[in-house]
Amino acid sequence: AQSVTQLGSHVSVSEGALVLLRCNYSSSVPPYLFWYVQYPNQGLQLLLKYTTGATLVKGINGFEAEFKKSETSFHLTKPSAHMSDAAEYFCAVSDVVSGTYKYIFGTGTRLKVLA
Amino acid sequence: GAGVSQSPSNKVTEKGKDVELRCDPISGHTALYWYRQSLGQGLEFLIYFQGNSAPDKSGLPSDRFSAERTGGSVSTLTIQRTQQEDSAVYLCASTPEVSLNTEAFFGQGTRLTVV
Numbered sequence: 001a002q003s004v005t006q007l008g009s010h011v012s013v014s015e016g017a018l019v020l021l022r023c024n025y026s027s028s029v030p031p032y033l034f035w036y037v038q039y040p041n042q043g044l045q046l047l048l049k050y051t052t053g054a055t056l057v058k059g060i061n062g063f064e065a066e067f068k069k070s071e072t073s074f075h076l077t078k079p080s081a082h083m084s085d086a087a088e089y090f091c092a093v094s095d096v097v098s099g100t101y102k103y104i105f106g107t108g109t110r111l112k113v114l115a
Numbered sequence: 116g117a118g119v120s121q122s123p124s125n126k127v128t129e130k131g132k133d134v135e136l137r138c139d140p141i142s143g144h145t146a147l148y149w150y151r152q153s154l155g156q157g158l159e160f161l162i163y164f165q166g167n168s169a170p171d172k173s174g175l176p177s178d179r180f181s182a183e184r185t186g187g188s189v190s191t192l193t194i195q196r197t198q199q200e201d202s203a204v205y206l207c208a209s210t211p212e213v214s215l216n217t218e219a220f221f222g223q224g225t226r227l228t229v230v
Contacts, residue, residue: 009155032215043119043206043221044158051216090157094215100163100171101146101213107157 002027002095006106014114019078021109023091033074034092035065044090086113119222121207127228128197136192136225138207146213147184149192152204165213197229
């Protein structure tokens, strides 16, 4: 079964600084990868997804992620952090496990943006 | 409503009581998931419904947990004889089709606190 690892349960950046949230997956076949954001007391909202094609994927709110097969990574970046980006971010991969389509999530990274 | 709706948004219950959590998926979505999000952990898969097929219950942590989906739409997650370790946010998600490259649409969750 596939797994997802998010390095850093907490990340702090200054407002205007680069945001880099790391995600690595384990897969022997091309994966389908997702980044979700969760604001306080809300559900998960899709930021972006990689299925096939271009390895640099652009999402909402200025975020983007690059699929690197050689590194089994799908790191999320944003050039300039805003206070409103403070939230928890989850990387996920979809897989078929015992005949069931499942989303396998990392443990999440909580992003703090400092004024 | 355009999104996945969950009720109640918050539930406080006494240890040993039964609780029911409701999920109303997006109209027309064929697949429905329940996940549990505990503090400091990722999302734990609980159960999956797809059309009229038998649900995948492989993620349910004990026989105190059960779920049903009536008429291929609304789902209810029931926890009997609640324990303090059941305290978590329970998230419901639905997808329009069964496919690895389709993202899941999440509700805002039900925060369950067992006292």
